[in-house]
Amino acid sequence: MPRLVISGTAHELLGDLITIGRAPDNMIVIRDSSVSSHHAQLQLVGETYRLKDLDSTNGTRVNGIPTAETALRFDDRIRFGAVEARYEPEASGSRPLPQLEQIKAHPAESSAVPSGFANASPFPRQKAQKDPTRTAMFVGSAIVLLVFLGSMIAVLMMHAPKL
Numbered sequence: 001m002p003r004l005v006i007s008g009t010a011h012e013l014l015g016d017l018i019t020i021g022r023a024p025d026n027m028i029v030i031r032d033s034s035v036s037s038h039h040a041q042l043q044l045v046g047e048t049y050r051l052k053d054l055d056s057t058n059g060t061r062v063n064g065i066p067t068a069e070t071a072l073r074f075d076d077r078i079r080f081g082a083v084e085a086r087y088e089p090e091a092s093g094s095r096p097l098p099q100l101e102q103i104k105a106h107p108a109e110s111s112a113v114p115s116g117f118a119n120a121s122p123f124p125r126q127k128a129q130k131d132p133t134r135t136a137m138f139v140g141s142a143i144v145l146l147v148f149l150g151s152m153i154a155v156l157m158m159h160a161p162k163l
Contacts, residue, residue, distance in 0.1 A: 001013065001014070002049060002087070002088065002089045003087075003088050004020075004028065004042070004078075004085055004086070004087055004088075005085060005086045005088060006028070006030060006080075006083060006084075006085040007083065007084070007085075010088075011028050013042060013044075013049060015027065015044075016043065016044045017041060017042070017043050017044070018041060018042040018043075018049075019038060019040075019041050020035075020039050020040045020041065020042070020080060021035060021036055021037050021038040021039040021040070021054075021056075022035045022036065022037050022039070023037040023038060026038065030080060030083050032080075032081060032082060032083045033081075034058050034080075034081030034082035034083065035056075035058070035080050035081045035082075035083055036054070036056035036057050036058070036081070038054050038056075039053070039054060039056040039060065039080050039081065040052060040053050040054055040056065040060050040080060041054060042072075045071070048071050048072060048073075048089070049071075049072050049087070050069060050070065050071050050072070051067070051069065051070055051071075051072055051078065052068070052069040053067065053068050053069070056080070056081070057081075058080075058081035058082070059081070060078065060079065060080055061078070061079040062076055062077070062078055062079075063076055063077050064077070064079075072087040072089075073087070073089075074087075074088070074089050075087070075088070
């Protein structure tokens with residue numbers, strides 16, 4: 001059964017039209033000076049309640065937003081003037097989680113690539129390129145580096161102190 005929790009007190013919502021306010025003729029009476037005599041009403045529409053502000057002095061807010069009329073949802077925070085309330089819909093309307101089904105895995109019949117299979121990558125595959133100019137430059141750079149290192153070792157050996 002849906003209910004409205006106001007200041008820790010749960011009010012069961014039993015009728016199709018529920019009035020809320022400070023006056024004693026309301027179905028839910030809130031004794032607070034910030035609440036109007038006939039502040040708001042809850043009307044059952046289908047399976048949910050609609051909240052309607054009855055032109056109250058200090059207004060009605062749902063989840064911090066001023067509202068004239070709105071459908072209430074699970075755990076909505078309602079403010080009548082300065083009084084906080086929370087809407088809790090019927091718990092029996094909730095459904096249990098579905099049962100897990102056993103998934104049967106079947107191994108592949110063969111691991112060969114099917115005929116007509118194309119690469120699924122959006123990027124083209126780079127082809128191995130044989131570039132003789134690039135190879136010659138790499139080999140030439142390696143020779144120059146070896147000659148440089150050899151000459152540096154020779155210079156160091158000439159100036160090394162004799163033991």
